[in-house]
Amino acid sequence: MPNSYYIWTIGCQMNKADSERLGASLDALGYRPASSPREASVVVVNSCVVRQQAEDKAASFLDSMKSLKHRRADTIIALTGCMVDARSQALERRFPHVDLFLRPQRFEPLLELVQERGCIVAPPRVPSAGSGRSLGMRALPAHPGVSAYIPINHGCDEMCTYCIIPFRRGREVSRPLDELVGEASALVARGAREVVLLGQIVDTWGHDLPGAPDLADLLAALDLIPGLHRIRFLTSHPRPLTPRIIEAIARLPKVCEHINLPVQAGDDEVLRRMRRTYTVAEYTDLVGRIRAAIPGVAISTDVIVGFSGEDEVAFERTIRLLEEVRFDVVHVAMYSPRPGTYAGRDLPDDVPPEEKKRRLHAVEQLQERVSTEINQRLSGQTVQVLVEGRKDGKWYGRTRTDKLVFFADEADRQGQAVEVIVEGAGPWSLRGTPAPLVAAGVLRSAAACPP
Numbered sequence: 420m421p422n423s424y425y426i427w428t429i430g431c432q433m434n435k436a437d438s439e440r441l442g443a444s445l446d447a448l449g450y451r452p453a454s455s456p457r458e459a460s461v462v463v464v465n466s467c468v469v470r471q472q473a474e475d476k477a478a479s480f481l482d483s484m485k486s487l488k489h490r491r492a493d494t495i496i497a498l499t500g501c502m503v504d505a506r507s508q509a510l511e512r513r514f515p516h517v518d519l520f521l522r523p524q525r526f527e528p529l530l531e532l533v534q535e536r537g538c539i540v541a542p543p544r545v546p547s548a549g550s551g552r553s554l555g556m557r558a559l560p561a562h563p564g565v566s567a568y569i570p571i572n573h574g575c576d577e578m579c580t581y582c583i584i585p586f587r588r589g590r591e592v593s594r595p596l597d598e599l600v601g602e603a604s605a606l607v608a609r610g611a612r613e614v615v616l617l618g619q620i621v622d623t624w625g626h627d628l629p630g631a632p633d634l635a636d637l638l639a640a641l642d643l644i645p646g647l648h649r650i651r652f653l654t655s656h657p658r659p660l661t662p663r664i665i666e667a668i669a670r671l672p673k674v675c676e677h678i679n680l681p682v683q684a685g686d687d688e689v690l691r692r693m694r695r696t697y698t699v700a701e702y703t704d705l706v707g708r709i710r711a712a713i714p715g716v717a718i719s720t721d722v723i724v725g726f727s728g729e730d731e732v733a734f735e736r737t738i739r740l741l742e743e744v745r746f747d748v749v750h751v752a753m754y755s756p757r758p759g760t761y762a763g764r765d766l767p768d769d770v771p772p773e774e775k776k777r778r779l780h781a782v783e784q785l786q787e788r789v790s791t792e793i794n795q796r797l798s799g800q801t802v803q804v805l806v807e808g809r810k811d812g813k814w815y816g817r818t819r820t821d822k823l824v825f826f827a828d829e830a831d832r833q834g835q836a837v838e839v840i841v842e843g844a845g846p847w848s849l850r851g852t853p854a855p856l857v858a859a860g861v862l863r864s865a866a867a868c869p870p
Contacts, residue, residue: 422450424533425459427480430467432653433617434500434523436568438465441499441526443558448533456487459494461533466500468583471755477502481514488516495536497521497529501587504759523588524573559605565807565816565834566651567611571599571637575619577656579683580694580762581726581754584619593624596632600640607646612834613805614641616652622659635667642671648836649805649819653679654721657697657705669713676713677821680706681721685740686733689726692766699740706744717820719748722782725775726754727766734778741785747793747820749786753779787846794822794844801854804839806832823848 424445428438441463442452453459462484466477477500484496499521503510507520519529560567574589575582603614616637618624625632634652641650650673657680668674684690687698710716722737741749753775756763770778804824806816813825814832825848826839839851 421460423453423459424450424461424463425453425456426463426465427456428465429473429476430465430469430500432568432615433570433619434465434467436570436617437499437524438463439560439563439568440558441465441529443560444526444530445533446561447558448530450533456484460536461495461497461529462487463497463499463529466498466502468501468587468757470752474502478513481517485516493536495519495529495532499523499526499529501583504587559602559609561609563606563609563611565611565805566613566615567606568615568617569599569602569606570594570617571621571652572618572624576623577620577696578694578761580692580766581723581757581760583757583760586759588619591619591623591627593626593628595628596625596637596640599637600644603641603647604644607644610834612647612836613649613651614647616641616650618652618654620654620656620659621652622655622661622664633661633663635661635663638664638667638671638674642673647673650674651677651821655680657682657695657702660705660709662708665709665712668716675819675821676716677719677819678709678716679719679721680709682740683721683723684726684729684733685737686729689729689733689737692728692762693723693726694761699736703740703744715820717747717822718744719750719821720744720746722749722751723754724751724778724782725770727762727769729754729770738781738785741782741789745789745793746786747822748790749782751779751782751786790846791844794846794849797822797841797849798844799841801838801840802849802851804837806835806837808833818849825850826852828853 424442426438426442428434445461450461456462464477464481467473481498488494488496496517497519498510498514498517500523503520503522505522510517510520519532521529572591572593574591575585576591578585606614622634624634624637638650641647655678660680668676668678682702683693683695685699690698706718709718722741724734724737754768754770756768802818802822802824804816804818804826806814808815813827815823815825817823824839838854840854841849841851843850
């Protein structure tokens with residue numbers, strides 16, 4: 420299909436946001452999305468290397484494109500995302516059928532090439548991702564979903580020993596406040612009801628801007644946007660999550676009561692080797708202050724098992740931390756060394772693969788029980804669900820605390836905030852019916868909450 424594109428994406432929400440904006444830029448150039456790479460004249464792979472498994476999947480997809488390139492030599496194939504660093508010679512040798520290797524958010528060479536190939540005379544105005552503080556603004560989706568991503572900063576200065584992100588996305592750069600407010604307002608005008616602020620560490624937003632505003636200032640500005648229903652943000656870091664930011668979350672009505680706060684390990688020595696800059700005691704104290712300031716807050720976390728030097732005693736400390744803190748959600752992964760990081764270079768990968776798997780499954784089993792117990796406490800309660808879509812005959816959406824909820828209703832609830840009575844709960848989702856129920860037990864449609 421001429422002038423069509425297919426974007427294959429893996430990894431974090433930042434990658435998803437980048438793909439959305441690249442797609443919108445291609446739309447503005449007159450290209451249209453294809454249903455498969457076989458039908459596209461432009462194929463983009465947006466990659467991730469945070470885990471070896473993600474990198475392997477991206478490489479496998481790229482390998483599968485060799486036959487496509489052989490049959491249709493004019494097909495443009497591009498690789499972007501965190502597989503690409505400043506030196507792409509090794510990638511060029513590994514994937515000779517790929518035309519372009521683009522660092523994250525540096526899409527200008529691709530946009531210029533498709534303009535040439537598509538014979539487009541008057542390209543749209545597309546701000547450069549590399550100029551000033553504009554981080555890949557480009558075109559916004561014409562029809563965003565109910566929930567829309569907004570990257571607020573790019574890169575990371577933390578330099579955790581296991582993490583490749585600073586080497587691929589660079590030092591941290593914040594986008595200006597007025598630019599973010601304008602973008603959020605535009606997305607709301609196009610149909611979004613919720614914005615999700617993204618950053619490798621969202622809490623450090625603004626430190627490099629004139630006047631050094633912080634995330635609390637940004638949340639307060641976004642809270643004033645008419646028609647915006649909810650504000651979320653991720654991912655946080657325990658060190659820069661200040662009392663001022665916590666107070667803003669508690670005070671501002673549109674900011675959701677949900678914080679993703681990675682702990683990574685429950686042992687101080689492992690945290691030191693990870694260069695996480697806090698202790699377990701400091702982390703649990705912060706969780707206590709968050710819960711005291713924000714009643715009903717949901718806290719999710721990230722955990723790495725099998726990091727260098729994590730013996731059985733250290734792992735048991737992580738298990739004990741998870742039991743004591745009782746997170747709503749735990750994202751757990753086995754440590755895989757990343758070439759180019761400090762840990763990959765100077766710390767031994769000394770936990771056997773089978774032991775890593777055992778620890779992974781132990782965390783998963785514990786968290787399944789904890790999440791079930793937390794969610795079952797919501798049975799019989801009424802929760803507000805912002806409806807994102809329909810699946811298998813049921814509407815689905817999320818509560819303010821990021822709980823996935825399914826419910827049946829014959830009315831069109833797309834994009835509405837619906838009060839739902841929780842009737843059942845599992846570890847990963849809730850189910851219920853719209854409130855209120857009439858005396859005979861017949862469902863009455865709930866009115867949408869005001870935006």
